Amino acid sequence: MQAGISVSAGELPGVLLHVAVVRPVFLWGAPGIGKSSLVRAFAKSLGLECVTLLGTQLAPEDLIGVPQIVDGRSRFAPPVAIARDEPYCLFLDELNASSAEVQKAFYSLILDRRIGEYELPEGSVVIGAGNRATDNALARPMASALINRLVHVHLRASASDWLQWAGTAGIHPWVLDYLRNRPDHLWTAPPKTEEPFSTPRSWHMLSDALHSYGEGVTDETLRVLAFGTLSAAHASAFRAFVKTVRNAFGLEAVLKGEAGWPSAPEDRDLLYFLAETFRARLVKELPADKNSGSPAARQLAHRGKALLVELAEISLEIAQVVIASDDDGRPVLPTWFLVEVSRDLPRLVAARA
Structure with a gap:
């Protein structure tokens, strides 16, 4: 029905x-x-x-x-x-x-x-x-x-309702913090094949397992737990998120210039997670109309273009993920920002060279 x-x-x-x-x-x-x-x-x-x-x-x-x-x-x-x-x-x-x-x-x-x-x-x-x-x-x-x-x-499924409940239900802090940043990952449509998929129930199961292991859970165990309860894309992103928590390495440090994009091959999942988080930040904070943007939004747009250059030098594919359109071909980021990116990136690349 x-x-x-x-x-x-x-x-x-x-x-x-x-x-x-x-x-x-x-x-x-x-x-x-x-x-x-x-x-x-x-x-x-x-x-x-x-x-x-x-x-x-x-x-x-x-x-x-x-x-x-x-x-x-x-x-x-x-x-x-x-x-x-x-x-x-x-x-x-x-x-x-x-x-x-x-x-x-x-x-x-x-x-x-x-x-x-x-x-x-x-x-x-x-x-x-x-x-x-x-x-x-x-x-x-x-x-x-x-x-x-x-x-x-x-x-x-409502992420806001679930997070409100989860905040008082003893859900593991990693799960809570991750879904506060990526509420769109709370639920995904059931796949046509026999494989785990993300639901409020599966996130709850992952939380219970993490509580059972305690703070000493290894990265490999975390991988087993995440891929055993969530969709593959969400499991990979969650594992990368935990890396940022454990190493105090997050998007804020990248935005402030205190750290660069991770470039080691073994940190590919971390780079992809940070890029997706960067995209979500741009979508959330950049205004649809450039003239109505706050000074903080203008600063984010300026810094964002430079970070896109740095990201493209490590992985052009992941940099393209940041500015990609949605599944229906509609731009997700504001049009004015995409225009400035296409106009200014060659100049920025030349300046860095």
């Missing part, structure tokens, strides 16, 4: 507070962006126990129960996980990954809030969640009857 409108993790609790208490909700989103943890946190905020049922691990009888004879008549006994006396949050995780028979068994529970003779206690909420077929995850088509029984909410 596709949707042009989505909510962030910070916006979701408010939506659930007004919708899930009156109608069942289905939460769509890519793997690893926090759907399950957000539902559990929402249930906790209401003072409700969260009972999770995984659609991929259920058979129809796990929901409707098994028949038993009572006073000469048969009736279905609902499972103890569902049949509770106190209100609770029933979380149907991976609902759209379950078989058609299991999805049918959910119909009365979702629409009528009952299974056989058992009815959910007043004050209970029902929330389902699942991945989209476009996420290369296990997802089966949902029947129109089931779709029409749910309010559908689409969740998107």
Whole structure:
């Protein structure tokens, strides 16, 4: 299922507070962006126990129960996980990954809030969640009857929301600092091949592993951990970032002239990381209109052109990354800066020669 409108993790609790208490909700989103943890946190905020049922691990009888004879008549006994006396949050995780028979068994529970003779206690909420077929995850088509029984909410990954949470959740400082500089690396679309990819969940896993190893983690171990949890590009950039932290070697030192671009072959990943960070700084701080720029922005533009010359002398390919257009061919850096770069670089190169 596709949707042009989505909510962030910070916006979701408010939506659930007004919708899930009156109608069942289905939460769509890519793997690893926090759907399950957000539902559990929402249930906790209401003072409700969260009972999770995984659609991929259920058979129809796990929901409707098994028949038993009572006073000469048969009736279905609902499972103890569902049949509770106190209100609770029933979380149907991976609902759209379950078989058609299991999805049918959910119909009365979702629409009528009952299974056989058992009815959910007043004050209970029902929330389902699942991945989209476009996420290369296990997802089966949902029947129109089931779709029409749910309010559908689409969740998107939000770096600002995640970083706000991570700052109080004990996330490793390296992970926090890296994603504060590169929030666009929090999440990437699932690949079509079987390989790790970056999500809030995978960054959390990397954080836990780093905490487990402690400060003595070696560069090779860090490489194993990063490439085992993140997309290859993000893992390489994160490893380079840790090098800058450990060696007190960062972009600020390069901008101030206190250090040059790293030129050793073994520091190629570090050079690429610094160049990408340099590009992000230029995108963030250079104004679209040159005349509206502050003195600091003008100084950055002047220094930036000189640094591009120095970078090109080490690697023309990486220097081109700094000024490259986006995937659609649109300039990322301000047009006036690109014009000045093309005009002034030959003069700067000649002056250095």
